[in-house]
Amino acid sequence: METIKKLIPGCAVLAGSAVLAGCSGTAEEATSNVAQGDEQRPNIIYIMSDDHAVRALSAYGSDLAELAPTPNIDRIAQNGALFTNSFVTNSLCGPSRAAMFTGKFGHKNGFNFNGQEFDGSQDIWVNALHDAGYTTAAIGKWHINLTPKGFKLDHWEILNDQGEYYNPDWITADGVHTEYGYTTDLITDKTLSWLDEQRDESKPFALIMHHKAPHRNWMPAPRHTRTFENVEFPVPQTYFDDWEGRQAAAEQEMTIYLHSQEGHDLKMTTGVGESEWRQDIWPHLFARLTDEQRKEWDDAYQARNDYMNANEANWSDEEMALWKYQRYMQDYLATIISVDESVGEVLDYLDANGLTENTIVVYTSDQGFFTGEHGFFDKRFMYEESFRTPLVMQYPAKIEAGTVVDAMVQNIDYAPTFMEYAGVELYDDVDGQSMVEVLAGNSDQARDALYYHFYEFPGFHMVHRHYGVRDDRYKLMHFYHPGDEWEFYDLSKDPLEVNNAIDNPEYAGEIARLRTRLQELEAQYAVPPMDEWRDMVLQEYKGAKYKLDEMFPDSYEDGKVIRVVE
Structure with missing residues (x-):
């Protein structure tokens, strides 16, 4: 889809059918060109929670669907698309966000483990849309730097690091302040306030709405503690x-x-x-x-x-x-209720204000989460519960209601998808691929395999560093530090991933094939040689703390919470 900027060289785009004065061509010519070859560019609301398991979103029909339903998030799937095979590149909060913003794996965007500093000078889809005339905002959890340095945001209010469930500290361009209330509700209120009162209505908007919940330590709102x-x-x-x-x-x-x-x-x-x-x-x-x-x-x-x-x-x-x-489970799922209520309020606002048809609404999580599988909570592993993430998307103008996408996608695909829908040219060296074609039913554009890499050891929960490949049936993983072990699973016969078949001669051919496919993916994504990673000690991770009172001495009291990396 062409944009007005392409149709009329030198113009700065303000909205789907408006351009700034001073462009070549008259306003009447611009309107004519829009009518003939362009459509109104979509708004985007990207809603992301933290640690939401696929099992805990009822649209996926798990054993929790009736006990702990998520009817409002399900509305997005009903109005648009449900992705059954959505995955991340690294099941950890900060690296997942960096991959989502850039469309690149961590070894390219420079963010592989929590506590690193994200380079905001690199290409980011939010900035590309801003440059193309979108008004942009970010509200809620950030977790890839203390502030959104380098991001072209017209408005931002973000939580301090992980954020707190009650009475959180908010970081803004003016400093830091504490607000009383339940954090999920505050994020919702701020989002609706920006949509209704603060955004530039002459422009399409791209809004990042990121929830803390249901991240550890799972403190429900007062109305849901019981x-x-x-x-x-x-x-x-x-x-x-x-x-x-x-x-x-x-x-x-x-x-x-x-x-x-x-x-x-x-x-x-x-x-x-x-x-x-x-x-x-x-x-x-x-x-x-x-x-x-x-x-x-x-x-x-x-x-x-x-x-x-x-x-x-x-x-x-x-x-x-x-x-x-x-x-x-009682507390974890109770925090999700508030997130679901929040999504419902946003959808209701769009409906009430005539914005639904031309607004892309995405709901996902920064990664999956274990809800007792293998005895675990948390994430990090390439096992399915952690590797797989929920993803639903509606865009009534383009996505047919009730669409089910079985193609494998990853969080690096969000950037090229948003940019294609917005009519913005994709920047170079992107690892992800647009989901527009698979959403339209073109399975020829689907991936045949996925690459994953987890780097954070030593660290919280002491999960070994590992990388691997997954196709539509098999998974091969290499745990390379501190040990040196391989695991292989036939997901059709062993969906619970309890039988490591790496030494089973029955699968020798498939294991050899996946080893080759893994090498091909490493070459495709320009993954550095393993000997460069094997001896890497994450000293930066151990000491990564940033004091708010040093960055905002006039608005933050000494002795308050510092940035805690988890």
Whole structure:
């Protein structure tokens, strides 16, 4: 699709049918050209949550769909497209965001693990749209620098690092301030305020709306602290996995029943009648609650915690592990309810203001998440629950309602997709490919294989560094630091990924084929030789903290929360 800028050289585009004065050609000629060869450029609302598992989005029809539905996010799938094979390049918050913004793998965009500084001078789809006449904004979680340095944003209000669930600190161009309330709701309010009162209505808009939820430590809104208190969620078949034949899985530190913080994560208290949390490595988060909020919180959890404390001594390890799973799921899914409500408010606003038809609305997560599979919470691994991410997209003017896309896509594909829909020329050296054709049903444009690389070791949860390849049936992974192990899975016969078939002679041919395909992908994406990564020690990761009071001395009090990399 051509833009007005292409049709009338030298013009700066303001909107789908408006151009600045001083261009060659008259306004009447511009209008005529638009009518003949161009269409109104779409608005874009890119909504991304943090750590939303595919299993926890009911449009995918999992075993949680009826117990914990997400009807508003499902509306996007019903109005447009549901992607059944959406994946990331690196299942970690910061690297995933960098890949999404640039359309490039981390070894090209320079952001491979949390705590690095994102280079905002490189090509970014948001900037390309801004240069083409879009008004742009970012509201919510950022997590790839303290501020959106290098991004061409007409408006931005972002959370400090991970953000807090209650009474968060907001960073703006004017400094830092604290606002009282529940963070998901505040992000929603700020988004609707910008759409309704602050955006330049003479231009198409590109809005980045990023939620903190449902990231750890899963603190629901006051209205949802009790929503699932009497619900028993199905336990994954692999919850008590023994990780046989999978050394990296056996050496991780992310099992719900062994490694989650009993206070910080599971809100377990010290005894009957007590409200003090047990182990809590980040006590400042709970300390942010006001006295009123704290009382409401204690009232919601006291009876359940008292029951646990009264019975803990009589429970077996397995019974306690199952109790912890239920507490984890109750809180995790309760934080998603607020995100779903937020999406509903945005969709309702678009409907009420006649913006739905020409607005692309995307909902996704920065990666997948384990909801007890293999005993895990968190992400990082190339196993399906972590590697795969939810993705739904509506654009009524172009995407047929009820579309199901089975083609494999990755988060590097968002940049070229948005740019093609906006009629903006794609910049060079992009690893991703536009999803426009597969959304139109052209399967010839689909990938045959995916490349993945996780770099962060040593680090939180101690997941070994690994890379791998996945096609429509098989997966090959190489865990290369600190060990040296290969894993291979036939996903059609072993969808739970519990039988490492790397030494099974039945698959020798497929393993050899995938090794070759992996080398081809490394060449295609210009991945540096492995010996350059093998000995890399992530010292930058260990010490990555940025003090707000140093960047904003006039608006941030000494001693408040510094940037904590997780």
